[in-house]
Amino acid sequence: MVGVPRSKRCERCKRIKIKCDETWPTCTPCLRAKTLCSGPPNLTKFINNGRHTPVAEESSESETMVHFVTSGKGVKNLKSIRHQGLPNGAQLGHFRLSADEPRKNLTTVADRVAARFVGYLTHERAAWDMLASAGYNRHLPVRLSESAALRDSVALVCSTWSNSRRNVPPDQIVDPNLYGKALRSLQRSLEDQQLQLRCETLAAATLLERVELIFDTHRPYQRTRHSFGISSLMSARGPPNPNDELDMHLALENHASMISHWLVHGGENFYLTPTWAEVIQPMKSKLEKSVPAERLPCYTLGYYYGFWPGLVHEFRRITNHPNESLKQELAMNFRDRVATLESKVIDIGESMIERALLTGRMLEQLDPETPIGKKFCFESIDLLSSVISYGMIRTVFNRLQSQVNDLLGELDFLLEADHRNTCRLTWMCIPFILGLGMAPSMMFATSIFLAYEGANEVEKEYLLDVIMKMAAYNGRYPEDRSAIEHIMSNTAKALTGRDVFAPSIQAAAKGEE
Known part of the structure; x- marks a missing residue:
């Protein structure tokens, strides 16, 4: 009968063609079979016979979203499956609840x-x-x-x-x-x-x-x-x-x-393989309409993050290469490739920050309570994550180049100044991060570890205070200040190829490898 659900049986009873007693949430046949009952079906038929007042109607080639008002109550989020006209001006439509x-x-x-x-x-x-x-x-x-x-x-x-x-x-x-x-x-x-x-x-x-x-x-x-x-x-x-x-x-x-x-x-980053890359790259444009605009730079920067593990492991192999002349050649080639990647990251990150500051979605304010002197405020957590991601990957690429310079016996003052400025970008986010609460703050601890090396003595004391607050909340870290400093140092060095990760937090706290 038009306008009445086709069947109230659960999916299993319909599939095996048995009677369903409709005793929800689990019907008796499903209960006896010890299987998960799907409950009543989503599919319902409606008729537009003049007594239903359409509130909104949006149509497209693929699907239609229709909202009805019946007896004064809204029936929302229905997707049109099929629509056809009937004699005497009536209309028949099949609708399903939308997927969200x-x-x-x-x-x-x-x-x-x-x-x-x-x-x-x-x-x-x-x-x-x-x-x-x-x-x-x-x-x-x-x-x-x-x-x-x-x-x-x-x-x-x-x-x-x-x-x-x-x-x-x-x-x-x-x-x-x-x-x-x-x-x-x-x-x-x-x-x-x-x-x-x-x-x-x-x-x-x-x-x-x-x-x-x-x-x-x-x-x-x-x-x-x-x-x-x-x-x-x-x-x-x-x-x-x-x-x-x-x-x-x-x-x-x-x-x-x-x-x-x-x-x-260790292991291969399969995201960078041709099979994955040809699917991942077009995905970002597909998601532009369904994700916040502030999250898109994070996805774009994620591509360059993909090179991070491979570069760290490659640097360790170069450092341990037995042939000194070949080691220098490999190191210079490695440095050039990292510099190229960093320049592309800078183009993405600096334009993102410039737009955010101009539009007011990110504010730079004075902060007399910290030795940094300034802080950032963000319109959304997605923008915060994008800025932190940018600071992290730039710090990694900077330290890899600096370590190659050390290997070659060279010194680049501009590279070191750039390192401090990049670390400062992370430090200025810390007051806002702490305002989110201790649990979410732990998500950003690694970025603070990486930025610790760029600080002077006063700034290091401030950063240690921040991590000590997190350690007091997080039961995995020791409460000793020197132990926390050992953990931060080991983590920063291991993330940039100068050390290996300690086998445990306790070992890192003692400075053991």
Whole structure:
């Protein structure tokens, strides 16, 4: 009958053609079969018979978004699937809920988790939340019903957000029961050949890695395992699907995690291979309309970040080369290539900062409370991340060139002055970073470690004070000032090829290799 749902049966009952008793959230046949019930279908038919008043209608070749008002209540976010005229002027349309929101009738666990997740994403403080600002978030709610691993990971994220905003103690922010449940669900998906390479499984692993990095301060550090898993998954899956925005965002936002992984553990950056590059490069233009403008420079700079691990490992090989004359030739060639990369990064970064200052999206203010004397204020967390990313990669390229000069017995005063100016760019962001809270501040600790070497004695004391505040919040770092300085020194040197990463935080604190 026109205007009535075709069937209220769940997907499994329709597929195997059995009667569904519609006892939601799990019908009896699915309960007996011990399978996940999909709940009632999203597909509903509507009729325009003159008693429905159209509020807005936007049409395109691919799809139409239609909003109706029925009995005084709005029916929002419907996508037109099919539209046809009927005799006597009536019209028939098939509509489905749009992909950026969960269903309004919350009949399954996935629906309830999705609704809670959307609530957090639309919270007034979400724009300043490092976890909420990730580009893939808005694509997750409608995918929860397709993956138990993703559903449980999102449930963990919601719980963690809630605990963080209620200012619970740092060691209680991550619920151990939900964390364990999410890990077990992810493990089951990885063991299932049909699920292990799906986009939703990668999204679940990504969320666990993000929660671990930002919030999990006192339990054993699992980020290394997560990064190994994400690297293996992405390598096995191959390039992202250019027609799936979730897949594209996961590829771009996981790049930073993979850079850290390759710096510490080595391995090939598959993002730079021809197979991946021909997919990744056009993706940025595709996402221009769906991501904030301030985030695009971060994605563009990400391409040059891709060279970082390879350059660091190459510099170590040059340093240890047995042939002295060949070593000098390799070093000069290496320095020229790094200088070329840095010039391209400067073009991107300086134009970004100039535009942000001219438009007022980034302000430079006096700051008498710090030895730096000035500070930056930002309109968005995306712009902050882009500026920090620019400062980090410039510092890395600068230090690599300086180290080659040391190897060749040369000195470049302009290069050293440029190093200090670049470090100052990072220092001026610190007051704003601390204003975001201790948990998100930890995301920027590495940039402060890299910028530490460019400071004078007074500035170093200030930077140590900042890191000591973070150490007091983060239970992984020692509270001894000299130990923190050893950790910062080891990290900065290892990130620029002058040292190897210490096997543990404790070893770095003691100055051990």
